[in-house]
Amino acid sequence: MRKRLFKRKIHYTYNPETAKYEPQPFSYRRLLVQIGSHSIAGILTGLLFFAIFVFTFNTPSERSLRNENIALQAQYNVLQNRLDAYQGVLSDIQSRDNNMYRVLLHTDSLPTSVRKGSLSPARYESLLRSTNSQLAVEMTEQTDIIAKELYVQSKSFDELGQLAMQKEKMLRCIPAIQPVLNKDLRLITSGFGVRIDPVYKTARFHAGMDFSAPQDTKVFATGDGVITFVGWDQGLGNTVIIDHGFGYESVYAHLDNTKERKGVKVRRGDVIGAVGESGKATGYHLHYEVHYKGTPVNPINYFFMDLSPKEYDKMILQSNRMGETLD
Template sequence: MAKKKFHFNPETLSYEQIEHTITHWLKQVLIHALSGVFLGFIFFFVFVSTIQSPQERKLGQDKTHMEAQYRVLQRQLEEMQYVMTDLQQRDDNLYRVVFQADPISLAVRRGSSANTEYYEQLLDMTNSEVVMSTTKKLNELKKELYIQSKSYDELILLAKNKEAMLQCLPAIQPVLNKDLTRMASGYGWRIDPVYHSRRFHAGMDFTAPIGTDIYATANGTVQSTGWQQGYGNCVQINHGYGYLTLYGHMSAIKVRPGQKIKRGDVIGLVGSTGKSTGPHVHYEVHYKGTVMNPQNYYYLDLSPADYDRMVQMSNNAGQMFD
């Protein structure tokens, strides 16, 4: 049986019994229950945040190990990158030079490591930084490897076509040595034969009697024939691989545009048409749109002694025939 409770009433000077209502009891129960739950939560969170379970400890160790492994992977990747750079340099500075292919620009080699969305996805994960940089390095290396292997494919093709390519490089004189009356002026700054002022001579002049055969200096396709201001009757041959040769002042043209030509084919006869002061061939070699010194393109038909003689004569700073 529940104990009865009393309180002293000073006005009546007597003890009066306290009557508890059901609402009072309910309130009491609720207060105790709520404070119990509240304290329970506090203890639970303190426990969870400070004390690790064996599983959590294991996970923590795994994470440390994984990070260490990623760092090892990264170091290996850096070593591979170093080897890759060496391959790229040898490719650009040696192999591609041998086959006269342009070096591959750094922008193409490195590429835009553009797929940032992919990396951002990784960022949301734990361990993100080390995983992200490893993934990024791997992707870059993958792309560089691909470009490098493409470059080797191209070089293999060039090597297979090397024979054909050599046939297309200007490599002889346009007039036979025996037909030359004398070597005229070479490439460089010379005195203009008409205006007697210094002017850049973009080709080499070979003097020979009118009607002497003029030879194509390499395989190719006739690009243009006909009269050209200054050059007179003129033939231009496109040899591919960036090479073009030009022959001026002809008395007769023996080819037509579009015609396939082999090295040594007669393309015209020596004359003195256009701006010219005597029978000669004006011969130019262009490589990728830039005019070159033709004296570097006679390696097939000149002995070392002949070559020296030609260089000496063509380097004279005297008059040219234009």
């Protein structure tokens, strides 16, 4: 028996006159209305499910964008870590520069204001309008800071390089050895400071050191320089003065003789005369002075090149004795 798959629905409407539900004849209009209402319901349901799907699951393009975002974020983190590392290395260099190189070369450390400088906020205004603006501004600012600090740092090294070269020359020039050899030295009779005057027997400032040594013992230039005085001084007798530059001068007095002439360049260790007792002196000795910027300083601090620590201690001990000077 053939079954009817679709059975036409019979519509009933209530007839108040007969007080009965009566079957309605078939109408295409009603059929169309029915189809229309079903379709609208279907579309609405479809839209609802579509919305749920879109908000719950990602489309392939969204998924790829999200992955790209994650990758960019990871890359940003790597860059950020690298910038932090560079900043750390730079800070180390700056600290070494200020606390070691600049101290060694006797020059002022660079203040933070010079190192960091200042960056104009206007520089980043255009970046603020771009997407991910905050990230872009931060990274650009940080790279700018590092670039600026690196520039200042390299300038600082240039300056220190020049100072180091000058320092090398300075080290050759400043008085740094004893003016007479240790083997020729009898003793250091008197040091720098207030001592008893050998002639007047009163306490007087002694502006140098007296090296007691036999007559004609060689006297050496204690640093490179130019001879600026050769001649007689009422108190000091035959005297040679060397200008070493950098504010330093050395004075060699009571010399027996000297063949030096004014204006002659000398090197450290050159013989510039011989020990005598000319001028106001009581016995053969060399009276030796070191001047820095026109003021006599204790020569004991300028023998650092040729004394062992033990010899240096001995010299300090001898030179601190209060005894009479040989003048």
